[in-house]
Amino acid sequence: MNNKINFSKFFNVANIFSLSAVIVSILFLFFKGLNYGVDFKGGTLLEIRIDNKNIQIQDIRASLNMPELGDVNVKQFGEEGDFLIKFEKNANENKKFINNLKNTISKKISSAVNFRRVETVGPKVSSELLKQGITAIALALSAMLFYIWIRFEWQFSLGAIVALIHDVIITLGIFSILSFEVNLSIVAAVLTIVGYSMNDTVVIFDRIRENLLKYSKIKTNEITDISVNETLSRTIITSLTTLLALFSIFILGGEILKGFSFAMILGVIIGTYSSIYVASPVLNYFKVTQKTLLKEDDL
Amino acid sequence: MLSFTKLKVIFIYLILISTIFFASLNLKNNNLLDKKVNLGLDLQGGSYILLEIDTRPLINQKLQTKVIPIKKLLNENKINFKNFIISPNEISLTIDKKKQNKFKNLFFKQIKNNVNNFIPEYNKFELDLEFNQNKAFIKFSNFGIVSLNNVALKQSIEIIRRRIDDVGTKEPTILQRGDKRILVELPGIDNPERVKELLGKTAQLTFRLVSKDDGFGSEKLILLQNGEELTVNKRVVVSGDNLVDAQPQFDNQSNQPIVLFTLDRLGARKFGKITTENVGRRLAIVLDNSVISAPQIREPITGGTGTISGGFSFQESTDLALLLRSGALPAPINIIEERTVGPDLGKDSIDAGVFSLIVGFILVIIFMFFKYRIFGLVSNISLIANLFMMVGILTILEATLTLPGIAGIILTVGMAVDSNVLIYERIKEELKTEKSIIHAFDTGYNKAKITVIDANVTTLIAAAILFIFGSGPVKGFAVTLGIGIITTLFSAYFIARHLTSVIVLNYKEGKYFKL
Numbered sequence: 001m002n003n004k005i006n007f008s009k010f011f012n013v014a015n016i017f018s019l020s021a022v023i024v025s026i027l028f029l030f031f032k033g034l035n036y037g038v039d040f041k042g043g044t045l046l047e048i049r050i051d052n053k054n055i056q057i058q059d060i061r062a063s064l065n066m067p068e069l070g071d072v073n074v075k076q077f078g079e080e081g082d083f084l085i086k087f088e089k090n091a092n093e094n095k096k097f098i099n100n101l102k103n104t105i106s107k108k109i110s111s112a113v114n115f116r117r118v119e120t121v122g123p124k125v126s127s128e129l130l131k132q133g134i135t136a137i138a139l140a141l142s143a144m145l146f147y148i149w150i151r152f153e154w155q156f157s158l159g160a161i162v163a164l165i166h167d168v169i170i171t172l173g174i175f176s177i178l179s180f181e182v183n184l185s186i187v188a189a190v191l192t193i194v195g196y197s198m199n200d201t202v203v204i205f206d207r208i209r210e211n212l213l214k215y216s217k218i219k220t221n222e223i224t225d226i227s228v229n230e231t232l233s234r235t236i237i238t239s240l241t242t243l244l245a246l247f248s249i250f251i252l253g254g255e256i257l258k259g260f261s262f263a264m265i266l267g268v269i270i271g272t273y274s275s276i277y278v279a280s281p282v283l284n285y286f287k288v289t290q291k292t293l294l295k296e297d298d299l
Numbered sequence: 300m301l302s303f304t305k306l307k308v309i310f311i312y313l314i315l316i317s318t319i320f321f322a323s324l325n326l327k328n329n330n331l332l333d334k335k336v337n338l339g340l341d342l343q344g345g346s347y348i349l350l351e352i353d354t355r356p357l358i359n360q361k362l363q364t365k366v367i368p369i370k371k372l373l374n375e376n377k378i379n380f381k382n383f384i385i386s387p388n389e390i391s392l393t394i395d396k397k398k399q400n401k402f403k404n405l406f407f408k409q410i411k412n413n414v415n416n417f418i419p420e421y422n423k424f425e426l427d428l429e430f431n432q433n434k435a436f437i438k439f440s441n442f443g444i445v446s447l448n449n450v451a452l453k454q455s456i457e458i459i460r461r462r463i464d465d466v467g468t469k470e471p472t473i474l475q476r477g478d479k480r481i482l483v484e485l486p487g488i489d490n491p492e493r494v495k496e497l498l499g500k501t502a503q504l505t506f507r508l509v510s511k512d513d514g515f516g517s518e519k520l521i522l523l524q525n526g527e528e529l530t531v532n533k534r535v536v537v538s539g540d541n542l543v544d545a546q547p548q549f550d551n552q553s554n555q556p557i558v559l560f561t562l563d564r565l566g567a568r569k570f571g572k573i574t575t576e577n578v579g580r581r582l583a584i585v586l587d588n589s590v591i592s593a594p595q596i597r598e599p600i601t602g603g604t605g606t607i608s609g610g611f612s613f614q615e616s617t618d619l620a621l622l623l624r625s626g627a628l629p630a631p632i633n634i635i636e637e638r639t640v641g642p643d644l645g646k647d648s649i650d651a652g653v654f655s656l657i658v659g660f661i662l663v664i665i666f667m668f669f670k671y672r673i674f675g676l677v678s679n680i681s682l683i684a685n686l687f688m689m690v691g692i693l694t695i696l697e698a699t700l701t702l703p704g705i706a707g708i709i710l711t712v713g714m715a716v717d718s719n720v721l722i723y724e725r726i727k728e729e730l731k732t733e734k735s736i737i738h739a740f741d742t743g744y745n746k747a748k749i750t751v752i753d754a755n756v757t758t759l760i761a762a763a764i765l766f767i768f769g770s771g772p773v774k775g776f777a778v779t780l781g782i783g784i785i786t787t788l789f790s791a792y793f794i795a796r797h798l799t800s801v802i803v804l805n806y807k808e809g810k811y812f813k814l
Contacts, residue, residue: 117639118637118639119639122633199755238716241714242713249706254655256341257706
């Protein structure tokens with residue numbers, strides 16, 4: 001333990017930081033909300049490629065000046081000439097709609113348009129998908145809670161779950177602040193973050209438990225300190241290799257995976273932080289000692 | 300922990316080799332076994348369409364068919380009634396209170412009941428009967444609606460399958476989802492708009508006479524060709540149910556595309572009778588509440604065949620014939636979700652996905668090698684084995700690989716080294732206090748085991764929940780993530796451990812390696 005860092009010294013500062021980050025996130029989620037994609041809001045998404053690369057984004061916007069589409073959103077998507085269009089109208093109300101729209105756009109900008117992707121989600125399905133997404137995240141959190149409760153003591157379980165909720169709220173908070181689009185793949189990312197952060201927490205908790213049994217005289221916060229230090233190089237290396245893989249997807253994996261890998265990168269960083277600075281302090285707070293472990297074992 | 304029996308070693312590498320064999324089946328020109336990883340719609344291009352049947356009109360329609368049997372039942376049993384009213388989902392009538400019990404008994408008779416069918420699966424009747432004062436209300440019971448839905452859904456799936464098969468798309472998937480929905484997946488389809496149009500049409504065909512007076516028994520419908528408003532008799536002469544075949548053709552004289560239809564014997568007889576009796580009048584050919592054409596009956600048509608001409612393009616006549624052949628859907632169907640990916644986008648996605656996989660993989664391998672040297676190499680070999688095993692297992696399961704699925708593989712690459720890192724870091728700690736290197740490795744593996752399993756189970760839980768709740772591409776992610784965890788555990792605890800044991804046991808002095 002020559003490279004010992006006194007983590008617990010910063011526990012209070014970190015807790016204040018975490019708490020304010022969570023509060024800011026909740027405020028943003030509450031007042032600004034999330035920028036839901038068509039999966040959760042309903043409507044239509046089109047990814048188009050235009051042969052004529054001189055066409056500007058405002059030309060596309062102008063060509064879509066049709067009141068029946070509702071709120072229209074156009075943005076550049078990856079390469080030049082590739083655009084992503086979103087509007088509120090459900091394109092399947094009229095079965096000829098997509099073909100007509102294609103002709104209208106290509107006539108107005110006088111260039112061939114290739115519809116590379118069309119996604120239309122009706123209002124009923126989108127609300128179901130949203131409900132499903134929330135249920136899945138809630139279920140994942142409770143499953144983790146249950147697993148840790150079985151494998152450890154309730155104090156650990158509580159620490160882990162506080163850390164997980166912290167991760168999920170801050171990740172979504174950042175999405176809200178940046179107005180990043182939330183769709184089905186973001187739910188997948190959040191669930192993976194939950195798994196990853198849990199993974200990180202479990203490694204530290206395992207060590208804390210082991211050390212609690214090994215040293216009976218040392219205070220809890222010192223035990224957590226020792227344990228965090230002992231597992232620190234593993235924490236850093238694993239985060240690094242995971243981030244290497246994620247940055248590779250983020251930069252090279254194409255536009256569709258951008259949001260997903262961005263959420264994962266955020267999650268890995270926040271999850272690593274929370275294992276050390278959120279999950280472990282909870283154990284201190286509850287003064288988990290060797291006795292806690294032994295008492296529970298007797299039950 | 301470091302000792303392996305020969306049998307164990309053989310077994311480990313047998314598993315590895317067999318998964319590599321399966322992984323290799325995905326290479327081009329393999330004709331050993333017809334197994335490979337399927338590409339998801341987001342990678343090969345295609346359409347995912349979720350349809351929902353609207354059974355409300357069906358309930359009303361079925362209720363209409365109950366009218367005559369109910370009246371008959373009442374009359375036969377001398378139960379007086381009045382104010383017989385049919386609303387969209389119930390029938391109400393006034394019956395004297397003294398007769399209500401008698402009616403109830405007849406209504407809920409289990410055998411020989413022409414009015415109210417008994418559904419044996421649910422042990423319930425399809426219709427409910429309620430009394431309020433001297434009023435009686437008849438409507439479908441919840442079980443009746445469920446069985447109505449079920450029947451309609453099964454029929455719809457059958458009809459949709461026929462329509463899609465007729466279009467000639469390759470390997471379509473048509474599945475029931477819940478009690479009202481049908482999932483259609485059409486890989487590699489090039490004209491999704493046409494298929495969507497074919498799927499959404501009810502295609503209820505009727506032949507009805509055009510009448511002169513617009514009385515109670517007729518309705519106003521639009522003639523599609525010129526927008527003319529026609530008064531059409533509500534009575535159906537012949538419907539699409541009597542149709543046995545329909546083919547697109549060209550008219551001999553005008554060379555216009557037309558549809559030639561053939562009726563069954565009953566249909567032919569009815570058609571012949573009506574056309575004989577009504578020469579000179581116009582006959583409306585009605586498809587889903589609009590008139591396709593309304594030709595004048597010039598002579599009796601008794602052969603059971605006829606043509607429909609409506610100023611079609613060839614494509615339109617082909618589609619109409621297809622719709623008529625496949626039959627009418629029992630209830631209207633709506634598209635409630637659609638996701639279509641063009642083939643070029645799919646290819647771009649594969650290229651970008653595979654490229655980022657290779658780059659991520661190389662980065663992790665370089666990192667591990669510099670961090671752990673010879674054991675980094677061991678970890679890298681097990682990582683490569685891991686990748687092969689993942690692809691191999693995906694092949695054995697004939698799983699569907701999606702774009703998020705590729706992301707799952709890349710993520711596994713990043714996270715897979717975690718097990719080895721956990722173990723090596725543990726061994727490093729053990730080496731500080733432990734003199735015997737073999738012993739240090741042994742305890743290192745042993746102590747890290749619980750942590751490794753705990754850490755992986757949590758990710759496995761996340762993957763399982765994603766698999767249950769996710770749909771389409773997201774499910775693909777859950778599959779690769781889940782399989783990745785299992786292969787990771789295998790490669791860390793069997794392959795990497797075995798390689799480590801070989802190194803450690805052969806270089807006992809400890810001069811050749813450093814962690």
